[in-house]
Amino acid sequence: MGSGRDKRKKAAKRSGKDGSGPSGDAKTSAKTDKNAAKLERRMAKAAADDDIDALLANIRLMDSKLKEVEVHEDCPKPGPRCNCSFTPTLAQKPAEVIMFGGECVDATGKTQTFGDLFRYDVDRNKWTKVVSPNSPPPRSAHQAVAHGGYLYVFGGEFTSPNQEKFHHYRDLWRLDLEEHAWENITPKVGPSARSGHRMVTHPKGKSLLLFGGFYDTGDDIRYYNDVWELNLEAMTWRCRFGGDVAGGASTLEGPSPRSASHVSASNDSLWVYGGYRKFAGDGEGDDGDVEKGSTHSDLWRMDLKSWRWEKQKKAGMAPGPRAGATSATHGAKKRHVLFGGVVDHEIRKGEVIISEFFNDAYSMSLDNGRWYPVCLYADKGSKPEAPREATGREEAERVARGEVFNENFNVRDATVRAAIKIQAHYRGYAVRKAYKLYRIGGQVSELLYSPGSGEAAPKTAPRPRGRMNAALAVRGNAMYLFGGAVEIGDVEVSLDDVWALELSARPKWRKIAEYSPEVAERVHGEAVESSDEEEEEEEKERAHAMEFRARKTVEGKE
Structure with missing residues (x-):
């Protein structure tokens, strides 16, 4: 035991190297390995070519081999x-x-779309991975709702590795x-x-209830403002407002x-705040084929009795x-909590773009639609931090x-933006870049503490880094954030x-898990371990900053 000899002997027998010739198991194993290698080559070729149909076909083939539920x-x-979806x-x-799906841009710039499912016990801080047969194909930007012992998943998209092609779903899973056990229950009529x-x-x-969304394959771009209701007893959709809106x-x-x-949604009201929409270029000048974006900040209420806005x-x-x-509903206090996001500041007439990633939170009352900043408080015995002298554009x-x-x-x-063409097929995270490059600015209102409380967000209180497209879920009186x-x-x-x-009377953030080493290296690597090459790059950045300040000084004198 432990010497490895028995394992080598069994491996030799399976391969036929012990002189007995290949066994039946060896032949089966060799055939399986050959098919697996062939499948890997096909998937690699499909990924290289961004053949989205081949990628999805291979994913279905691999899923068909799974026969039993695996719980890790x-x-x-x-x-x-x-x-991803993050559903209490x-x-x-x-x-x-319950976490399902999502996407990630890796260190090589390739996009990976996930179809995995995790159960997160927030009290024990324990994760369980569940692998089930007949599961939905990988997707991101979908929606999931838990109801009556089931998790319902609708829509979403699959993105090819190079973000050249996109497939949008209209399937409904339970x-x-x-x-x-997963079940595809897609009705014939629906969104x-x-x-x-x-x-x-x-x-x-x-x-x-379902609201809005978009469909964008590059050739066809649509944004929606329709409202659909899914009857969970009859399992049928009914359109309550609008319909397909193309352009x-x-x-x-x-x-x-x-x-x-x-x-x-609360009482007899459906609340909708903000959102995003992308527009194609107007065809004038060099930017005619560039997408432009608009971020909304309006508030609407639908009466669920009359279905009127x-x-x-x-x-x-x-x-x-x-x-x-991103946002989540805090049912115990009848409020909706919004966190993070990003806005872009154009400095020196567009020569420099500064993207501000927010780590503040706001709550909206579901009774009257009134907004409040979520105020962070210090632990006992700590001193509050003085208000920052500058925020936003300053x-x-x-x-x-x-x-x-x-x-x-x-x-x-x-300065290189004139040479960059954001084509119509760009979307996903790239649509944010299109917004950054070609439609800059917007009102900034960052309130990290309540002016009425007289207490600033404390220096000792931890808080997450500003970010976009994070996963949020509320359990009890705590809002959990992932990624x-x-x-x-x-x-x-x-x-x-x-x-x-x-989300108590004195809200504060609590860190549960650090970045993984790979993520920490990408986020902080240059600052933690600075190589000669990295120091040279930093020196170039400092020189660029000094040159920038010198030009600013000269322009001020002129």
């Missing part, structure tokens, strides 16, 4: 990702959140949370294929077509327009001048840290 308890946390279950014990939509449980508890607004009064809105006046201290923010300008370093501000030289994405220079980095925001 106490497994490592999921890998870095964004745009309804059971009191264990207090779980997962039995006890048996871990069209889409991503970036939002889905919530009807306050009466017998149906699900134009609905003739009915309601929110304009959009994706990535913040949607919640009414635009609401924003009250309180609402966040300014920002792309990539801070961005200081970062551009090299006066300060702020990890939530990403610097990008935009998301940031930009470091021209590179997008997906994150995998875990945090909890205590």
Whole structure:
């Protein structure tokens, strides 16, 4: 035992090297290995060619080989990702959140779309990976809702590795949370294929509500503002407002077509705040084929009795327009909590773009739509931090001048933008880049503490790094955050840290899990271990900053 001799002997017998000739098992094993190698070569070729049909066909083939449910308890946390679903279950014990799918841009710049499922016990901080036969194909930007012992998943998209091609789903899946059995229950009539939509449980508890989303394959771009209701007893969809909108607004009064809105339901109301929409170029000049984006900050309420929309006046201290923010409903306090996102500041007439990634949070009352900043408080005995002298654009300008370093501000030289063509097929995380390069600015309203409390966010209180497209879920009186994405220079980095925001009378963040070593190296690697090559690059950046300040001084004198 432990010497390895028996293992070598068995391996030799299987391969026929012991003189007995290949056994039946050896032949079967060799054939299986040959088929697996062939499948790997086909997938590698499909990935290289961005053949999305071949990729999906190979994924289905691999899934068909799985015959039984595999449950891996106490497994490592999921890998870095964004745009996944993060859904709290309804059971009191264990207090779980279900993660499904998502996407990640790796160190080589390739996009990986996931189809894995994890159960996260928030009380024990334990992850369980579940692998089931007949599971949905990999996807991101989908929606999932837990109801009555099931997890319902609708829509989403599959992205090819080079982000050249995209496949949008219109399928509806149901997962039995006890048996871990997936079932495709897609009705014949229902919402069209889409991503970036939002889905919530009807306050009466017998149906699900779906709003908005988009469909973009490069050749065809559509944004939606329709509302669909899924009857969970008859398992049928019914369109309650609007319909497919291709390139134009609905003739009915309601929110304009959009994706990535913040949607919640309470009493007889469906609330929709903000969202994002992309427009094709107007064909004039060099940027005619470039996509432009618009980030919304309007608030709408739908009466779920009459199914009519009414635009609401924003009250309180609402966040300014920002792309990539995420949100979750805190049912115990009847409020919706929004976190993060990004806005871009154009410095020196566009020569430098400073992307500000937010790590603040806001809550909206589901009774009256009034907004409040989530105030962070210090632990007992600690001293509060003085308010920052500059935020938003002022801070961005200081970062551009090299006066300060702020990890939530990403610097990008935009002088090369005239040579960059953002084609119509770009979307996913690249659509954010299109917004950054060609439609800059927007109102910034960053409130990290309540001016009425007199207490600033404490220096000793931990808080997550600013980010976009993070996963959020509320269990009890805590909001859990996983991953998301940031930009470091021209590179997008997906994150995998875990945090909890205590939504008590004195809210504060609690770090649950650090970055994995791979992510930490991409986020902090240059600063932690600086090689000669990296020091040379840093010296170039310092010289660039000094040159920038010198030009600024000369222009000021002129």
